[in-house]
Amino acid sequence: MIEIEGLSKRYHDNIVLEDIELKIQEGEVIGIIGPSGTGKSTLLRCIDQLEIPDKGIISLDGIRVDLSKKNKKEIIKIRQNTGMVFQKFNLFEKKTALENVMEGLIVVKKMKKEEARKLALEELEKVGMLSFANHYPKHMSGGQQQRVAIARALAMKPRLLLLDEPTSALDPELVGEVLEVIKEIAAKGFTMLLVSHEMNFVKSVSNRVIFLDKGHIVEDGTPKEVFEHPKNQRTKDFFSKMSILNQPEYVI
Amino acid sequence: MSNLFDFKLVFTQLPDLIRFLPITLELALLSMLLGLALGLVLAIVKIRQVKILKSVATFFISAIRGTPILVQLYIAYFGIPMFFKWLNQSYGTDFHVAKIDGFIYAVVALGINQSAYNAEFIRAAILSVGEGQIEAASALGMNYFQTLFRIIVPEAITVALPSLGNSLISVIKGTSLAFTCAVVEMTAQGKIIGGRTYRYFEVYVSLAIIYWVITVVIEKGLSFVEKKLAIPEQVANYIPLEPGTEKVKAKQISKYKVGKEVENDRDRRIIQEVS
Numbered sequence: 001m002i003e004i005e006g007l008s009k010r011y012h013d014n015i016v017l018e019d020i021e022l023k024i025q026e027g028e029v030i031g032i033i034g035p036s037g038t039g040k041s042t043l044l045r046c047i048d049q050l051e052i053p054d055k056g057i058i059s060l061d062g063i064r065v066d067l068s069k070k071n072k073k074e075i076i077k078i079r080q081n082t083g084m085v086f087q088k089f090n091l092f093e094k095k096t097a098l099e100n101v102m103e104g105l106i107v108v109k110k111m112k113k114e115e116a117r118k119l120a121l122e123e124l125e126k127v128g129m130l131s132f133a134n135h136y137p138k139h140m141s142g143g144q145q146q147r148v149a150i151a152r153a154l155a156m157k158p159r160l161l162l163l164d165e166p167t168s169a170l171d172p173e174l175v176g177e178v179l180e181v182i183k184e185i186a187a188k189g190f191t192m193l194l195v196s197h198e199m200n201f202v203k204s205v206s207n208r209v210i211f212l213d214k215g216h217i218v219e220d221g222t223p224k225e226v227f228e229h230p231k232n233q234r235t236k237d238f239f240s241k242m243s244i245l246n247q248p249e250y251v252i
Numbered sequence: 253m254s255n256l257f258d259f260k261l262v263f264t265q266l267p268d269l270i271r272f273l274p275i276t277l278e279l280a281l282l283s284m285l286l287g288l289a290l291g292l293v294l295a296i297v298k299i300r301q302v303k304i305l306k307s308v309a310t311f312f313i314s315a316i317r318g319t320p321i322l323v324q325l326y327i328a329y330f331g332i333p334m335f336f337k338w339l340n341q342s343y344g345t346d347f348h349v350a351k352i353d354g355f356i357y358a359v360v361a362l363g364i365n366q367s368a369y370n371a372e373f374i375r376a377a378i379l380s381v382g383e384g385q386i387e388a389a390s391a392l393g394m395n396y397f398q399t400l401f402r403i404i405v406p407e408a409i410t411v412a413l414p415s416l417g418n419s420l421i422s423v424i425k426g427t428s429l430a431f432t433c434a435v436v437e438m439t440a441q442g443k444i445i446g447g448r449t450y451r452y453f454e455v456y457v458s459l460a461i462i463y464w465v466i467t468v469v470i471e472k473g474l475s476f477v478e479k480k481l482a483i484p485e486q487v488a489n490y491i492p493l494e495p496g497t498e499k500v501k502a503k504q505i506s507k508y509k510v511g512k513e514v515e516n517d518r519d520r521r522i523i524q525e526v527s
Contacts, residue, residue, distance in 0.1 A: 050387050076393050084391035090384035094406045094483065098490070104392035107402060121492070133490035136483045149388075156392060 001025055002160055002191070007056030007067070009042055009215075016042045017053065018215040024160065029192045031206035031223070033199065035238060038212045040195040041087075044162045047193075048084055049075045060159060080108060083153030087165040089145040091137040097124060097148045098133040101155050109156070123151040127181050143174030147181055154185065161185070163194045167201075179205075199242060203227055211235050261454045262461070265445060269458055275355075275437040277466075280424040282359045287366025287419065294371035296400070299378060309371070316368035321361070325432045328361035329354070354434035361433070366423050370416065377412035378404055410481050417474040421467050428463075438462065 007020040016039040024030065032040050045051040047058060049067055056067040060081055065074045091100050101120035105111045111119070124130045127147040137145055146166055153161060166182065167175045179201050186192060186205050196202050202209060202223070209226040211219035211234075218232045230236050297309045316324070333349040340347055381404045389399040428439035436444070442459045446452040 048391050050390065072395070076395065079391055080393035082391075084388070086384060086388065088384055090382075090388035092385055092388070092403055092407075093382075094403075094410075096487075103389075103402065104394070107398050108393040130492065131489040134487045135489075136487070138483060139487065152388075152392075 003057075003059045004047065005057045005059075007043070007046055007053055009039070009046055009051065009053040009056075015215050017046065020056070020215075020217060022210075022217070024191060024193070027189045027191055028208055029186045029190075029194065029206045031202035031209045032193060032195045032212060033197075033202055033209060034212035039215045040212050041164050043212070044084070044164050044193060044195060047160075047162060048079055048082055050084075080156065081159045083156055083158035083161045085146070085149055085153050085161070085163045085166050087168050089137070089142070089149045089169070091145055091149055091152070093137055096134050096136055097129060097140070097151075100137075100148055101152045104152065104156050120151075120155055123155040124148070126154070126184075127151045128177075141174060142170045143177045146170065146178045150178075150181055150185070154190075159191060161190050161192045163192060163196070165195050165197065167196065167198060199227075211238070213238075258451060258454050261449075261451055262457050265455065266458055266462070268445060269438055269441055269455075269462060272436065272438045272441045273462070273466075275435070276424070276427050276439075279355065279358055279362065279427045279430055279435065279437060280420070283362035283366055283423050283427075284420055286359065286363025287370050287423065288416070290363065290367035291370030291374050294367060295374040295378060298371070298375055300396075313368045313371055316365055321365050321426055322429055322432065324365055325358065325361045325429055328357045328364075329433045332357055332360070354430075358427070358430040358433040358435045362423055362426050362430070365426070366419055369422075370419055373412050373415040373419065374408070377408035377415075380411045381407045410478070413474065413478055413481070417470065421470055424466060424470070425463060428459075 002024040004020060004022040004024075007017055007022075008015075009017040020043060032043065034040055042051055046053040046056060046067060052070065053067050058065050058067055058078060060078060063074065063077055065071065065078055067075075091097075092103065095103065098117070098120055101123055102113075102116045105116035105119060106113060109116075121130060121133060124133055127150055129144060129147050129151060132140060132144060132148070137148075140148070150166070163182065167178050170178060175198070179198065182192075182194070182201075183205050192206075194202065194206060204223075206223055209219070209221065209223045210217055211226060211230070211232070213232075213234045219226050219230055219235045226235070227239070230239060294309045294313065297305045332352070336347045336349045339345055378400075385403055385407070386399055389403045394402070427437055430437050431440040431443065439459055442455040446455040449455075
């Protein structure tokens with residue numbers, strides 16, 4: 001079980017996250033939804049200490065780390081147990097797809113090159129990118145880059161996978177291939193935190209949904225509970241706006 | 253007026269000057285290495301905003317860039333022995349200042365001079381690498397120095413290469429001032445020859461030719477390296493192979509990776525076979 005306690009983050013007077021408490025069970029796929037600027041991405045980034053929160057503690061595998069303090073050794077341990085998939089893929093530009101996936105295995109896990117290569121090829125095959133192993137990021141489309149980025153994160157065998165709007169930078173045609181891959185890994189029982197604006201996808205892939213508003217968790221339950229019977233007024237407003245957007249422009 | 257300009261001499265004395273080319277190159281390469289190492293350290297200090305050291309680095313870069321190289325050479329040549337003398341006097345140590353070769357002073361002065369310029373080139377190149385890649389590396393659990401040497405430097409080097417090439421060219425020409433530290437390199441030898449024959453003009457023309465040729469060679473070398481470092485325009489798809497045959501076939505295929513024409517039938521067959 002992974003536990004996050006009292007996570008708070010503010011930029012000057014702007015409160016982004018306030019006292020977030022989150023218990024994540026093994027194998028849970030948690031969809032995080034909510035309006036823009038409510039700290040969804042910041043939450044993920046704070047867990048990985050890419051952003052340093054004002055206060056907050058994470059416990060994982062018996063390690064308890066105060067995220068607000070820069071403690072290099074412990075934070076590297078947390079990072080090794082979590083994988084991050086970014087909105088803008090963030091592949092290493094000067095490395096091939098294969099080298100991208102091998103990098104963490106060699107440098108962080110100290111694997112032998114041959115072993116890392118074998119594992120990396122397996123991971124690339126799982127996301128359907130094996131034939132692109134020799135290709136550099138600039139040779140690939142956005143969807144392909146994101147699939148390689150997912151393979152890179154999964155190769156590290158993380159206890160918790162953080163996906164930060166993995167499809168937001170992709171055009172509609174490419175969204176499908178990435179969602180397909182995420183669905184497959186969710187089915188394999190990876191524990192995931194998924195920030196996404198693809199409501200239908202969140203609904204179908206996750207087994208728990210959290211609605212964030214102004215830095216607070218205002219809704220927490222199964223997709224059915226949150227999407228169909230929201231308790232909070234803010235959530236209701238959000239969904240009703242969404243459904244207006246989804247209505248056809250003309251009805252004859 | 254028949255012998256105002258001895259055209260033949262310009263070329264006949266070339267071998268006599270080129271004898272000293274190794275000293276010039278040695279001086280330039282050692283200074284460049286010192287300049288690169290020190291420049292990298294200064295750049296990292298400035299980027300990471302290391303307390304105190306950061307102000308020292310800024311002051312150092314400003315002072316070095318703000319003074320002529322000739323003055324720096326003189327300061328090194330007179331200053332370093334004075335420093336050791338002071339050390340000997342106040343701590344009773346016994347350094348033999350006179351035994352230190354002028355070559356060392358020249359390398360130190362030229363290297364320090366280069367480092368100030370290189371620091372800024374390297375800093376700009378490192379900052380040009382996207383924040384996203386650095387975040388991705390940290391998210392994998394890599395520490396700063398692993399990220400620096402495995403992710404940032406390989407990419408930054410393509411950005412820094414043209415300016416560092418400039419640095420190398422300028423340090424080669426900077427070596428022509430090393431005579432101030434009593435180092436006899438090419439230009440110094442030229443002055444000596446000129447003093448003997450009074451054909452100063454011809455000697456300087458010969459020197460100009462040699463320096464220019466060196467620079468052209470470096471320019472060619474740099475553009476070659478730049479092409480080597482660039483990400484290839486296109487690469488072949490990865491094809492998994494039967495275990496065992498992998499090494500032999502990969503070797504044959506690798507010749508053609510960057511979109512080259514297949515040269516012979518045997519290779520064509522192998523490539524067809526695997527694809």
